Amino acid sequence: MSVELSVVVPIYDEQESVPELYRRLTEVLGAAVASYEVVMVDDGSHDRTWELIKELAARDAHVKGLSFSRNFGHQMAFTAGLDHVDGEAVVIMDGDLQDPPELIPELVARWREGYDVVYAVRAKRHGETAFKLLTAAAFYRLLRVVTNVEIPVDTGDFRLMSRKAVAAFRRFSEHHRFTRGMVSWLGFRQVGVPYARPARHAGETKYPLRKMLRLASDGITSFSYLPLQLATWVGVAVAGLAAAAFVAALVAKAAGSLLPWAWIAFAGLAFLGGLQLIAIGLLGEYVGRVFDDVRGRPLYLVGETVGFGPGERRPAPGVTA
Numbered sequence: 001m002s003v004e005l006s007v008v009v010p011i012y013d014e015q016e017s018v019p020e021l022y023r024r025l026t027e028v029l030g031a032a033v034a035s036y037e038v039v040m041v042d043d044g045s046h047d048r049t050w051e052l053i054k055e056l057a058a059r060d061a062h063v064k065g066l067s068f069s070r071n072f073g074h075q076m077a078f079t080a081g082l083d084h085v086d087g088e089a090v091v092i093m094d095g096d097l098q099d100p101p102e103l104i105p106e107l108v109a110r111w112r113e114g115y116d117v118v119y120a121v122r123a124k125r126h127g128e129t130a131f132k133l134l135t136a137a138a139f140y141r142l143l144r145v146v147t148n149v150e151i152p153v154d155t156g157d158f159r160l161m162s163r164k165a166v167a168a169f170r171r172f173s174e175h176h177r178f179t180r181g182m183v184s185w186l187g188f189r190q191v192g193v194p195y196a197r198p199a200r201h202a203g204e205t206k207y208p209l210r211k212m213l214r215l216a217s218d219g220i221t222s223f224s225y226l227p228l229q230l231a232t233w234v235g236v237a238v239a240g241l242a243a244a245a246f247v248a249a250l251v252a253k254a255a256g257s258l259l260p261w262a263w264i265a266f267a268g269l270a271f272l273g274g275l276q277l278i279a280i281g282l283l284g285e286y287v288g289r290v291f292d293d294v295r296g297r298p299l300y301l302v303g304e305t306v307g308f309g310p311g312e313r314r315p316a317p318g319v320t321a
């Protein structure tokens with residue numbers, strides 16, 4: 001039986017937050033919609049997260065859980081959740097309570113007005129390091145410049161999607177996912193709702209710099225060819241400079257200059273070599289992603305599920321039992 005609202009939450013090693021997340025979601029959802037389900041996606045946690053999800057599901061039929069066979073990442077957890085929901089509308093949100101459940105009624109209200117995507121805009125952010133604030137602000141603005149899709153700035157993945165938008169989202173097959181960009185790409189009627197982003201409820205960020213950089217490059221490579229085209233433009237500029245330098249060298253030679261040409265030539269060659277390696281590296285970022293998509297491995301694997309009644313859902317990718 002279909003529900004009015006589904007909530008998808010990726011969770012990775014958040015045992016301190018799960019009970020509070022459940023408490024606040026239950027309080028809000030019970031009042032906001034006629035019927036709901038909460039699909040918690042355990043992204044290969046090493047702590048008691050999955051046990052807690054199973055306990056909640058045993059106690060409360062609103063709660064359903066998926067457990068990945070290993071850590072596939074936050075973005076893939078959203079995808080798995082979206083593959084398994086059944087609501088007329090679906091909210092996707094983080095599990096550390098930085099996406100406050102109390103905003104959900106506002107998202108639902110805009111959806112009832114007829115919007116297909118209602119995204120939450122971070123008007124204020126609390127409890128983040130200066131480094132994170134600065135890099136995030138810079139990244140969203142860079143993204144705006146280099147991509148050809150309108151991706152709203154200062155917006156994470158916290159959003160509501162209509163059933164129509166979810167059905168469209170399920171047609172994506174790419175392995176490297178930047179959910180907020182993909183949802184913007186869908187089109188339909190979209191609108192933003194501002195909110196103040198609180199600090200984490202407990203624990204540490206599960207996005208170390210390495211994962212953040214990967215997400216950033218997934219965002220850029222998914223929606224822009226600019227890094228590839230950069231090589232062309234830099235190449236044109238460098239070739240122009242080299243031609244000018246050649247002419248200057250001939251003139252200087254004729255005038256009897258004693259400059260050590262070998263050193264100058266060496267510096268020029270090393271500089272060019274560096275540029276070429278950078279261009280090849282950028283190319284590699286795209287080629288690697290093409291390789292992953294061409295190989296067509298499963299996007300994720302589910303090890304265990306809880307709370308989904310037998311035969312209640314369409315067979316979803318990766319569900320074995």
Ligand code: UDP
Pocket residue numbers: 010011012013014043071072073074077094095096098204205206207
């Ligand atoms: N997360 C996940 N898999 C990961 C990393 C994070 O499912 O590999 C979850 C995490 O538990 C949280 C959400 O994704 O619910 C956002 O992560 P986090 O709060 O660490 O990111 P930040 O808010 O610091 O950018």
Ligand code: MG
Pocket residue numbers: 094096098200205
């Ligand atoms: Mg967080």
